[in-house]
Amino acid sequence: MVRAPLYVAIGIMLATSTMARTKESPPLPPPYQGVYQPIGVDEIGRWREDDERERILTASPMLIRDETLTNYIKSVLCASVGEDRCDSVRIYVVREPIFNASMTANGTMRVFTGLLLRVRNEAELSAILGHEFGHFEQRHTLNHFKKYRTGTDLLAWGSVLAAMAASLEARQNYQNLELAVYGDLYRYGRDQEREADFLGIAYLNRSQLRPQAASRVWQNVMAEAEASAQVRGLKRPNFSAIAFAASHPPSAERADYLAELADPAGEGRDDGAARYKEMLEPWLPMLLDDQIKLNDFGASEFILENLAEDGWTAPLLFARGELYRRRGNPRDLVFAAEFYSSAVMMDETHSEAHRGLGLTRYKLGQVAAGQSALQRYLELAPEASDASMIRLMLPKKEEE
């Protein structure tokens, strides 16, 4: 009798592990009927905490309060998960240059600006949003909390019993139990991520967007990590290994099963790249600026090259110039000057590009050329915060 739950658990584990190998994405849960209310003390408590965090979030200086952007992201989520489901979610765009999005039990979805910079079309964005929505729909945070409580309860009792037994063996058994429980909790978390991935791709398969994009997201994540490591002189990251405390399945595994689960019939569908590009355009300079200042040359260069797939534009070239000037090796400065020059050739009114060009030329010893670029910068942006400092770099006679 005692073993029955164990068999059930093994059965569930086998079911989830084989799910990855089948080519069918799982069926979707039934849509919501009316407004969902939390049930039971755990869920009510969880929602209450999340409500409080959401209140804090709404006042956060990191929040991007732009209705058009938020509505657009919401529409992408709705296009993926369906209108009946998406109304239970509130989207918040958080200014943080990392590849991430998160979802809480009460329906708060945080979308980080680093994610917006890295995905290149609506299909890729909705793959991530759908994954987060999957967590929400399956009540993952609540279940994880319960699982964690059971595990830590077990350990608490185990430690009491081990202390009572007062033998080395009891102590060792307790340590083994600790490893087993924590290992199980981490694995549980990873399985939840897999389940959310499967649901995410299931939504995408049923939408009008191209489901093959989901796998592409993870391929890009791996390529970026590799580019970053290469420039920093680090070992190539291992994308298949699962660390003991890993919160997510490895990227290679995710890319593989998402590619396998994507509906081949959806290959020809639109991925919404043009619409996405148009939405991102006004935000691009800020997002790029935040990324470049992270001092991760390899990753920033990878992102820029990716964005410039259809050709370099003035904002992209300017950002690339900034990236190279900030690293500042003599060879970088030569390239930086080239990128800034191309940027001002495309957009002569790009004041910041004139500034970058001026400073770079100055540093390269081309003082006169540098000064003329800085002069142009001041003409275009006479009220710039550093205008008085720049004026000092100009020849004296021009000042008088």
Next chain:
Amino acid sequence: MRNRFIRHMAISAAIAISIVAAEASAHKLREAGAAVEVADSNVLVTPTRDWNRVSGRIGKNVETWTLDGTQLNDVTFFAGIAVGNPLVKERSKKHEPLPKFTKDTLLIEIPELLEGTYRPYKRLATFEIRNVEPTEFLGHDGILFAYRYSDRDGLTKLGEASASIIGGKLYMITYDAPRIYYFERSLEDFRTLLRSARLS
């Protein structure tokens, strides 16, 4: 088993005592009126009110002073950062490198250097350089700039800094405090301290 338990207790007690001892000597008073060298360098300041020097350095030739704790007011002296070095000690040279002060760094690029250091080091999402002006600092041509950022707690902070490049080394004094109440309150104390700075 009992011996093991006693040994455990003894080790825990030793750790606890060392932590308490470290706490006790955490800060050193910098008394009003006494000229002191900061960060083992040739920069001398004469405070006109009592300050606390925070023990534990975030970098070579870097020293932090505070009135009420570094979260509420933080004056950091960067006293002679040599070429090729970052402003503060990198948490990981390989994984989290910080921008370096180079021999080509222009005076006007110092705000960018501070920004490029703060963003990854303090894991900031926003940092805005607000006002950049020429100034005289430590008897040399320098740069005075103001900035604003939101830290990980969502707290908006304001900052003011003066810097100069003297003999190929970077000298800078920064003041960071929460925008609400604290920045204004201690700004004059900071400026007085800043004006007292000189090279010995």
